Amino acid sequence: MTQYIADELMTVAAARALSNNDVCFVGIGAPSAACNLARLTHAPDITLIYESGTIGTAPEVLPLSIGDGELCDTAVTTVPVPEMFRYWLQGGRITVGFLGAAQLDRFGNINTTVVGDYHAPKVRLPGGGGAPEIASSCQQIFITMKQARRSFVRQIDFFTSFGHGRGGPHRQELGITTAGPTLLITDKAVWRPDPETKEFTVMSLHPGVTQADMADTVGWDIRYGADVEETPPPTTEELEVLRALKARTAAAHVKEVA
Amino acid sequence: MAKFHALQDAVRTIIRPGMSVAFEGFTHLIPHAAAHEVIRQGIDDLTLIRMTPDLVYDQMIGMGLARKAVFSYAGNPGVGLLRRLRDAVENDWPRALEIEEHSHAAMANAYEAGAAGLPMAVFRGYLGAGLKDVNPNIRSVTCPFTGEALSAVPAIRPDVSVIHAQKADRRGNVLIEGIVGVQKEAVLAAKSAIVTVEEVVEQLDAHTNVCVLPYWTIDALVHVPGGAHPSYAHGYYPRDNAAYLNWDKIAADRDTFGKWMHENVLNADASAFASRVSQLKGET
Structure with a gap:
């Protein structure tokens, strides 16, 4: 099997x-890499949307911003x-919104606004x-x-965007009709919310990751599912496509202007 | 007919200290050249409105021209933080900065409401979000038909909106193509509008449904090739992503920032923009 790093398995x-x-609303950074990898492998007809207004875009390289010109050219x-x-x-x-975060809590609430008051x-x-x-x-x-x-x-400093609040039916109590966070993919594990409490629960650990590694990188007491599986490693094809995409992207973004 | 002006005259006659000003362009077509002219003229005490402050407001805020910023995403897209804005918010440097923070949906709706002549925008937003607890301009209204609680924000009505566009014809009709953002709404919401363009042509030869602002919606037109750099002009030159990456280092330090602004803004003029994009043009 081809060697890979944790970041690649996350993507x-x-x-x-x-x-x-x-029909996927794509955040910049890690979400953008994952969405375009899906498009370039098993989901060629996925519709990718960036908030700059580009619908059904298919960029050759990952955009640095949500409004790079190539998003529009290929939309x-x-x-x-x-x-x-x-x-x-x-x-x-939109069927799926794909987000990253600066701070995240166990109910999928996200902070990207401030640290502190x-x-x-x-x-x-x-x-x-x-x-x-x-x-x-x-x-x-x-x-x-x-x-x-x-x-x-354990506690985010600011509720930039609402996940499951304090858990349970908190979304419905606020009149929100959508499902909210249903999946969390990290460099160590795949998590899904508990159907009742809505607390993120580990469903699979990436190969080689231990519960001690998990405890070292998560600020709350982690819940594990009944049958924690091992995340299947990347296939050779997935790795080749991802690495080629990243190499094209790096070459495009550092092009210096004299 | 909209009048063509020199950039210095357009800025001097239309933008005054203390005004609320929107320099719009959603990643694309950001009117950097016009903003630099404001910096050179030292027009200050401004309320700066923009969905994504981007480098353009990082520079104006770092130069001390802003009293207040109204925004929805204060990052350097894909790179990280806006370090001059951050220094102003965290340390009041070079002066204290009042902020009014929204979501993109709120600001987009508020521009549209401004263009539509309405006092406020209504939308389904901020559900469970913390901004409504810290921004008194985010309120709630009840739908009179369904009883649903919806979010309301005041319409954005800038004293002046400034945008950059691809083309104007001789009469001053303006064509915007590509990622059109909120520029049309920003111009129609404002009391006055300044538009800089890449090119002046005899006729726009545009398809019937493209985004065109008729000349009589614009107060001053300025021909500034390259005027969006390091943002981009679709069909003319690409986004200078390397410059955005570099800005992170320039803006990280007050002295480095000051030196860069002296060299590239205070001691330069609008004609410098054409040469800044000349190398990029080969890539489009």
């Missing part, structure tokens, strides 16, 4: 969760940003962008990010 596992029939259509958020997102056309922040982060409404309007939410103590926290 591959996230890509596998997407299907040909999905089925490009719509104005108000239309993007009103008709396509709020209108309920909002009015006197220790660190001012970029903020939510499209995420608050992606989190509530997409039929379901996938989250992908690396595990670390400072990001997988």
Whole structure:
């Protein structure tokens, strides 16, 4: 079997969760890599949407921003940003919203706004962008990010976007009709929310990952499913396609201008 | 007919200290050249409105021109944080900055409401989100037909909107292509509008449904080739992603930032933009 790094398996596992029939609202960074890998492997007809208004885009390299020109060049259509958020997102056309986070809690609530107090922040982060409404309007939410103590926290500092709140039926209590976070893919494991409590539960560990590794990188007491499996490693094809995509991307983004 | 001006004159006559100004362009067509002219003229005490402050407001905020920023995503897209904005929020440097923070959906709706002449925008948003607890301009209304609680934000009505576009014809009709963002809404929501363009042509020769702003919606037109750099102009030059990556280092340090602004903004003029994109043009 080909050697791979944890980051690659994270992207591959996230890509596998997407299907040909999905209409996916893509966040930048790790989600963008996973969504495009899915498109380039098992889901060639997946519709990828970036919040800049590009619908059905198929970039040759991963965009640095959500509005790189290639997204528009390869899109089925490009719509104005108000239309993007009103008709396509709020209108309920998106099956999966794919997000990353700076801080995440065990109920899939996301913070990308501040570390510390909002009015006197220790660190001012970029903020939510499209995420608050992606989190509530997409039929379901996938989250992908690396595990670390400072990001997988017991309590997030700010509710940029709402996952399952304090768990259980909290979404329904707020009048939210969509499923919310249904999948969390990290560099160590695949997690799904418990059907009742909505707390993220480990469904599979990546090859070689121990429960001690998990405890070292997660700031809450981890729940494990009844039958924790081993995440299937990347196939040779998945790795080749992912590495070629990343190599094209790196070459395109560092091109210096004299 | 919309009047063609020199950039200095358009900025001097239309933008005044204390105004609310929107320099729009969603990653694409960001009007950097016009913003640099504002910086050179030292027009300050501004309320800067923009969905994604991007480098353009990082620079204006770092130069101390902003009293307040209204935004929905304050990052360097794909790179990380906006370090000058962050320094202003965290350390009041070079001056304290008031912020009014929204989501993209809220701002897009608010621009549309502004263009439509409505006092507010109504949408299904901010459900469970923390911003409505820290921003008093995020409120709730009840649908009179269904009883559903919806979010409301005030319409955005800037004193001036500034955008960059691909083409104007001789009369001053403006064509915007590619990722069109919220520019049309921003212009129609504003009391005055300045548009810089890559090219002036005899006729737009545009398809009937493309985004065109008629000349009579625009107060001043300026021909500034390359005027979006390091953002891009679809069909003319690509996004200078290397410059966005570099900005992270420049903006990380106050002195490095100051030196860069002196060299590239204060001691330059709008004509520099054409040469900044000349190498990029081969790649489109």
